[in-house]
Amino acid sequence: MSEHRFRSLAETRWRIAISLTALMVAIYFGFILLIAYDKPLMGRLLTRGLSVGVLLGALVIVLSWVLTWVYVRWANTHYDAGLDQLRREEAAR
Amino acid sequence: MTILQATPAPVATRIGEPNAVAMVFFFAFIAITLGITYWAARRTRTTEDFYAAARSITPGQNGLALAGDYMSAASFLGIAGLVSTTGFDGLIYSTGWLVGWPVVLFLIAEPLRNLGKYTFADVVAARLRQTPVRIAAAFGTLATVTLYLIAQMVGAGGLIRLMFGLSYETAIVIVGAAMLAYVLFGGMIATTWVQIVKAGLLLAGAALLALMVLAKFGMNPVALFAAAADKYGAGVLAPGKLVAAPLDAISLGMALMFGTAGLPHILMRFYTVPDARAARTSVFYATGLIGVFYLMTFVLGFGAMVLVGPDAIKAVDKGGNMAAPLLAEVLGGTPFLGFIAAVAFATILAVVAGLTLSGAAALSHDLWVNVVRHGEADSREQLRVARVATVALGVVAVLLGILFKGQNVAYMVSLAFAIAASGNFPALVLSIFWRRCTTEGIVSSMVLGTLSTLVLIWLSPTIQVDILKHPGAWFPLKNPALVTIPLSFAIGVLVSLATRDDVAVERFAAVERRMHVGEA
Numbered sequence: 001m002s003e004h005r006f007r008s009l010a011e012t013r014w015r016i017a018i019s020l021t022a023l024m025v026a027i028y029f030g031f032i033l034l035i036a037y038d039k040p041l042m043g044r045l046l047t048r049g050l051s052v053g054v055l056l057g058a059l060v061i062v063l064s065w066v067l068t069w070v071y072v073r074w075a076n077t078h079y080d081a082g083l084d085q086l087r088r089e090e091a092a093r
Numbered sequence: 094m095t096i097l098q099a100t101p102a103p104v105a106t107r108i109g110e111p112n113a114v115a116m117v118f119f120f121a122f123i124a125i126t127l128g129i130t131y132w133a134a135r136r137t138r139t140t141e142d143f144y145a146a147a148r149s150i151t152p153g154q155n156g157l158a159l160a161g162d163y164m165s166a167a168s169f170l171g172i173a174g175l176v177s178t179t180g181f182d183g184l185i186y187s188t189g190w191l192v193g194w195p196v197v198l199f200l201i202a203e204p205l206r207n208l209g210k211y212t213f214a215d216v217v218a219a220r221l222r223q224t225p226v227r228i229a230a231a232f233g234t235l236a237t238v239t240l241y242l243i244a245q246m247v248g249a250g251g252l253i254r255l256m257f258g259l260s261y262e263t264a265i266v267i268v269g270a271a272m273l274a275y276v277l278f279g280g281m282i283a284t285t286w287v288q289i290v291k292a293g294l295l296l297a298g299a300a301l302l303a304l305m306v307l308a309k310f311g312m313n314p315v316a317l318f319a320a321a322a323d324k325y326g327a328g329v330l331a332p333g334k335l336v337a338a339p340l341d342a343i344s345l346g347m348a349l350m351f352g353t354a355g356l357p358h359i360l361m362r363f364y365t366v367p368d369a370r371a372a373r374t375s376v377f378y379a380t381g382l383i384g385v386f387y388l389m390t391f392v393l394g395f396g397a398m399v400l401v402g403p404d405a406i407k408a409v410d411k412g413g414n415m416a417a418p419l420l421a422e423v424l425g426g427t428p429f430l431g432f433i434a435a436v437a438f439a440t441i442l443a444v445v446a447g448l449t450l451s452g453a454a455a456l457s458h459d460l461w462v463n464v465v466r467h468g469e470a471d472s473r474e475q476l477r478v479a480r481v482a483t484v485a486l487g488v489v490a491v492l493l494g495i496l497f498k499g500q501n502v503a504y505m506v507s508l509a510f511a512i513a514a515s516g517n518f519p520a521l522v523l524s525i526f527w528r529r530c531t532t533e534g535i536v537s538s539m540v541l542g543t544l545s546t547l548v549l550i551w552l553s554p555t556i557q558v559d560i561l562k563h564p565g566a567w568f569p570l571k572n573p574a575l576v577t578i579p580l581s582f583a584i585g586v587l588v589s590l591a592t593r594d595d596v597a598v599e600r601f602a603a604v605e606r607r608m609h610v611g612e613a
Contacts, residue, residue, distance in 0.1 A: 010609055014526070017199040024199075025350070028192040032346050035185065035332045036339030042181075043331025049319025051330035053181050058388060060188040065384045067195045072377045080370060083610055 002089045009082040016074060020067055031060050107427050108409055108418060111258045114431025119257075122294070122439045123271055129286045133279030140475045143280035144211040144454055150285055150365040156378025159362050161288030162447045163190075163353075163379070164295055164386055166248055166440045167506050172387070173420075174413030176394020178403045180321065180329030183394055187387040189346055193353025194383065198376040201354045204525045204608045206363045206372040212451070213360040213517065214459045217524045217539075219607075220600035221532040223468075227459040229539040233516035234357040234455035236543050237509050238448050238486075239493070241358075244505035245448070246494030249441040255410065256418065256434040261498055269491035272446045276453065276483050281365060284446045291443035296386060298436040302417065303389045305424045306396030314392055321395045329398065344575035345507060351578060352510030355517030358451035369611055393417055400424070449486050456482035504555045507572055511550070515577035516543035523585045525608065528601040534589025542581030549573035 035042055035053065042053030137143050150158065168190055176183030209215030214230030246265055253264035275283045310316040321329050353359065363372040397406060397416040400423050409415045418437070422430040457479040462470045470478070520539045523530045549568050550556060557566035570576070 006606065006609070010605065013609065021196055021199045024192060024195045028188070028346060028350060029343065031188065032185075032342050033339070036342055039332045043327070045327065045330070047315065049315040049317070049322060049330075051181070051318075051327075053332060054184065054318060054330055054391070057181075057184045057188050058391065061191050061384045061388055064191050064195050065380050068198050068377045068380045071195075071198060072373055075373055076370070086610060 002086060002093070005082070005089070006086055009079070009086065013075075013079055016071065020071055024064065024067055027060060027063055031056055106409060106419060106422055107430065108415060108422070109255055109258055112256065112427060112431045112434060114428040115257055115434040116431075118432050118435035119438055122290070122435060122442075126271070126283075126287045126290060126442075127274060129290070130275050130279035130283040133283035133286065136282055137278070137280045139472050140211070140458075140479070142282060143476055143479055144361070144450075144458065145364040146281040146285050148365060148367050152366060152371045152374035153378055154285070154289055155362060155366050155371070155375035156382060157292045158285045158288040158365075159359065159375060159379035160382040160386070161292030161295070161443055162358055162362060163383060164292065164440065165245065165444045165506070166252065166437050167244065168387075168390070169295060169299065169440060170252070170414045170417055170437055171412075172390045173393040173397060174406065174410075174416040176390060177397035177401070177406055177416040177420075178413040179333055180325070180395070180398065181331055182333045184391060185332075185342070187390045189349040191380070191384055191387050192346075193350045194376060194380040196350060197354045197359070198373065198380070200525075201360070201521060202363050202372045202376050203369040205360055205521075206366065206369045207608050207611045208525075208604065209364060211361070211364055211458045212454050213355075213357060213521060214455070214463075217520050217535060218463075219524070220597045220604045221524065221530075221535055221594065222596075224464050225532055225536045226539075227463045229536045230517070230520070231455040231459045233355075233512065233520075233539050233543045234459075235452060236516065236547070237355070237357055237513045238452040238455075239489075240505045240512065241356075241509040242445065242448050242452075242486075242490045243493050243497050244502045244509070245441055245445050246490055247497050247500065247502045249438070249445070250494055250498065252414070252437060252441065255415065256437070262495060265491055265494040268442055268445060269487055269494070271442055272449060272490075273484065273487040275446045276450050276487070277480055280479075281361075281450060284443075284450050285362075285365060287443045287446055291439050292382070294436050295440055296382065298433055299386060299389045299393065299417075302421055302424070302429075302433065303392040303396070306392050306400065306420070309400070314395075317392065317395050317399065320399045324399060325403070329395075340569075340575060341571050344570045345572045347578055348507055348511040348514050348572050348574035350514075351518045351574070352512075352514035355513030355521065356510075357455065357513075357517070358447040361447075361451045361454060393420060396420055445490065449483060449490065452486045453479055453482040456486070500560075504550075504559075504571075508546070508550050508555075511572055511574045511577065512543050512546045514574050515546045515581045516540075519578065519581040519585055523582070523589075527586075527589075528598055529589060530585065531589045531592045531594030531597055533592040533594070534585045534587075537588040538581050538585030541584050542577060545580055546573055546577045549577060 044052050172186050208219045218226040249268045250261040250264045254261050366372050397420040401419045406416045418433050421433040461478045520535050552568040554566040555571045557563045
């Protein structure tokens with residue numbers, strides 16, 4: 001029972017970690033690929049003084065932090081609760 | 094001061110002259126950090142104190158210390174300089190230096206804290222054979238640390254000569270001596286607090302500078318960017334020639350993204366907090382602080398472009414590294430220049446201390462205690478060896494700094510990231526995630542990952558064309574990470590599949606459990 005709970009917790013944790021890592025890779029390399037292959041788009045001005053490239057660059061930084069927030073929030077509530085329950089079960093045995 | 098254009102006219106700057114304010118701030122920083130070291134030395138009695146600050150650092154403190162370890166003078170001075178002279182192209186670095194942090198959080202921070210004691214080799218060796226893994230990991234650690242140290246020492250010497258008018262050698266010896274005092278006597282406790290003080294100073298200095306710039310543009314960064322575009326053309330807001338070769342940009346991006354998760358001095362920080370939850374939270378804080386810092390480099394870089402001017406910046410230093418100090422001088426006169434100069438110096442000093450401590454841990458904890466003594470050394474002996482290793486590394490750092498005087502070493506930081514990404518990161522990931530990996534596979538991945546990176550850097554245009562002035566290079570990429578990271582993973586997997594390590598497979602379940610749940 002405890003083993004089953006551990007497996008599902010471990011699998012969920014890695015699924016979330018790998019999905020978020022893939023998302024981070026997609027965001028950053030998407031940005032780099034746009035710079036590499038669509039320079040006119042990145043240079044297009046949205047308003048005086050703000051190009052698509054500058055805006056996306058700032059967004060990459062903000063999104064990196066948002067992703068860490070998403071993970072920490074999930075881990076602090078669900079993952080830690082699961083681990084605590086696991087520890088209690090093991091202590092009871 | 095008026096903005097200088099076109100011709101590299103002599104610039105009205107006090108940079109390079111002995112600056113009383115800079116001296117006062119700098120010696121105040123040295124005095125405070127030595128005071129911290131004295132306090133820390135009395136608390137440093139065991140190896141756990143020396144390497145891991147008695148695991149007593151809070152997540153908030155560790156977040157600041159991680160940011161302090163990571164935000165080197167290269168990012169403060171280098172990126173501000175790059176943005177001020179190239180515009181958007183410099184911003185590519187601002188983003189690239191941050192994106193490794195989420196990867197550290199998702200894949201590495203918690204397993205590392207739960208499985209290891211002092212070094213990342215503890216994690217890799219958790220279920221593999223100690224001796225070969227420790228030797229290979231120490232090799233990767235020392236390669237990363239040495240290259241990073243050379244870049245910092247040479248940068249420090251040049252920076253101090255430029256800003257305080259001291260001789261290069263004097264500057265290197267001062268950095269070496271102060272750093273040795275921190276690490277030798279205060280261990281990780283002193284190093285952590287030096288990082289915290291430095292991170293606070295750097296963030297405060299950059300924020301003050303950014304606010305003073307924005308105050309001139311109605312507190313609106315877009316108005317600042319518009320002023321830059323009006324003056325130097327809309328091209329400064331668009332990608333330029335820095336990323337002319339897409340594969341170069343991708344390769345550098347991979348080194349930065351995965352290298353962060355393999356930097357020994359960063360990984361070591363996760364052992365200073367009480368548990369995995371604290372390690373996790375500290376990355377969240379660090380990412381926020383570093384992110385804000387890199388967003389500020391947008392403002393500092395374009396601020397320097399508009400208020401100082403690219404030609405004036407290049408006239409003082411061809412690489413553009415003096416953009417932020419020049420900006421400070423324009424906005425706040427010589428006293429503010431002095432403050433920013435002292436912050437930049439403090440920044441280098443703190444990074445060097447962190448690097449030395451992680452190198453010393455590899456030499457003493459991995460090589461001496463676990464390989465030579467097979468884990469049978471008492472705390473007193475371990476501390477003595479750690480301190481001998483610290484002195485040895487400190488002396489080597491000073492000598493290398495002097496040896497590489499006048500060399501262009503800017504590439505060495507990205508090379509250090511490439512080695513961390515190719516030598517250390519794949520081994521960490523494979524040993525944490527993959528049941529079937531074997532000692533032979535992981536060791537081959539670490540050794541060949543590091544070696545192939547070194548060889549390909551040697552054959553790359555960075556060395557062959559830029560340094561040796563040859564007409565061409567055998568290997569086309571400036572940074573080899575695009576080839577060496579997949580290569581290192583492939584070697585790890587193929588060699589593991591070709592060999593058997595029954596003990597490693599057998600111990601996977603127990604190690605996996607400890608990785609999530611922590612020590613029982």
